[in-house]
Amino acid sequence: MSHSGILTLLTDFGLSDPYVGVMKGIIAQVNRSLTVIDLTHHIPPQNIHLARFALMTAIPYFPARTVHVAVVDPGVGSDRRPVAVALGSDPNAPMGFLVGPDNGLFSGVLSQYPALEAVELTESQYWWTATPSSTFHGRDIFAPVGAHLASGVPLQKLGTTIAVDSLVMLHSLTPQRTKHTLTGCIQAVDHFGNLVTNIPASEVNGQTWYAVVKDVTVLGRKTYSDSAPGELLAFVGSHSWVEIAVNQGNAQSVLNLGIGDAVQVILNQPHSSQGD
Known part of the structure; x- marks a missing residue:
């Protein structure tokens, strides 16, 4: 062998x-x-x-x-x-x-x-x-x-x-789906303060979407350059999970969120102007 x-x-x-x-x-x-x-x-x-x-x-x-x-x-x-x-x-x-x-x-x-x-x-x-x-x-x-x-x-x-x-399993909350929403949680916070959710890319690919955390609306983007410096954005990261970040900043500090906190993704629906 x-x-x-x-x-x-x-x-x-x-x-x-x-x-x-x-x-x-x-x-x-x-x-x-x-x-x-x-x-x-x-x-x-x-x-x-x-x-x-x-x-x-x-x-x-x-x-x-x-x-x-x-x-x-x-x-x-x-x-x-x-x-x-x-x-x-x-x-x-x-x-x-x-x-x-x-x-x-x-x-x-x-x-x-x-x-x-x-x-x-x-x-x-x-x-x-x-x-x-x-x-x-x-x-x-x-x-x-x-x-x-x-x-x-x-x-x-x-x-x-x-x-x-x-074998011991740490069960991250399985995202719950309705017609237009996905409710999940933050499963990791990386070195840059990006909030990595447990919502997989497959759930949002090819759709318009935005995230809501702590009643703050965070627009779905393709990459950092689609947002202004200091702006919150949501995107599919290199790990193939939905992430929330701040362009040239730290989303964990801005939002005061951590592992286990709730995140909601809204699919194919108009967003309000609150908090973005």
């Missing part, structure tokens, strides 16, 4: 401490020929929701069989399970693997792609140490397990099989 030899890392560790470098050192001791790619280490501390979104949107851009190690783990040291998950529908050709805590971090990916198989990481011969730290499973469990998996160790050898439907 061929493997990509690619391993990605996503954490909330930042880069001012040696934590990420230590994880890479462990990976190199398992297999120094692996290609290790940093997705991001600047997830805000313990922000599982943003990590969920970042991982979900990154997965499609990697080759089959890439191993994604993600560690945003406020429950480290508790009874939350360390897991590895194979993605896809073909047992002979998984599209990729996830390694990390079973705390909902993987629920965005699992809402887009089926889980083929999952194991709880119980086989300590694939850990860095059989007595892992209660605060650094990224070093002691997830990094070495990810490296072994990317090097060709079968998923089944890494632990005890668990039911894929037992």
Whole structure:
């Protein structure tokens, strides 16, 4: 069975401490020929929701069989399970693997792609140490397990099989649709303060539309240049979700909104002049 030899890392560790470098050192001791790619280490501390979104949107851009190690783990040291998950529908050709805590971090990916198989990481011969730290499973469990998996160790050898439907899911509100409205919520706030909703592009493509948040009307545009500097706009972002932004500004600060707050999209209807 061929493997990509690619391993990605996503954490909330930042880069001012040696934590990420230590994880890479462990990976190199398992297999120094692996290609290790940093997705991001600047997830805000313990922000599982943003990590969920970042991982979900990154997965499609990697080759089959890439191993994604993600560690945003406020429950480290508790009874939350360390897991590895194979993605896809073909047992002979998984599209990729996830390694990390079973705390909902993987629920965005699992809402887009089926889980083929999952194991709880119980086989300590694939850990860095059989007595892992209660605060650094990224070093002691997830990094070495990810490296072994990317090097060709079968998923089944890494632990005890668990039911894929037992994996923890963070259920973002499913957008509710009527004839002319979509009601959803903000699922992520990016570095620029853009508010990424859970309303997919497919719901608005080819239609005239606008968004309403906090009784403020935000016109649907194609791109930033269709609005004046400082103006609120709504558009389909590169992630293929409806976003709300401020041209050359920060929508989160302007609107004082965050993850879970409600957003409504109005389709093919005249808009009022309020608040835009």
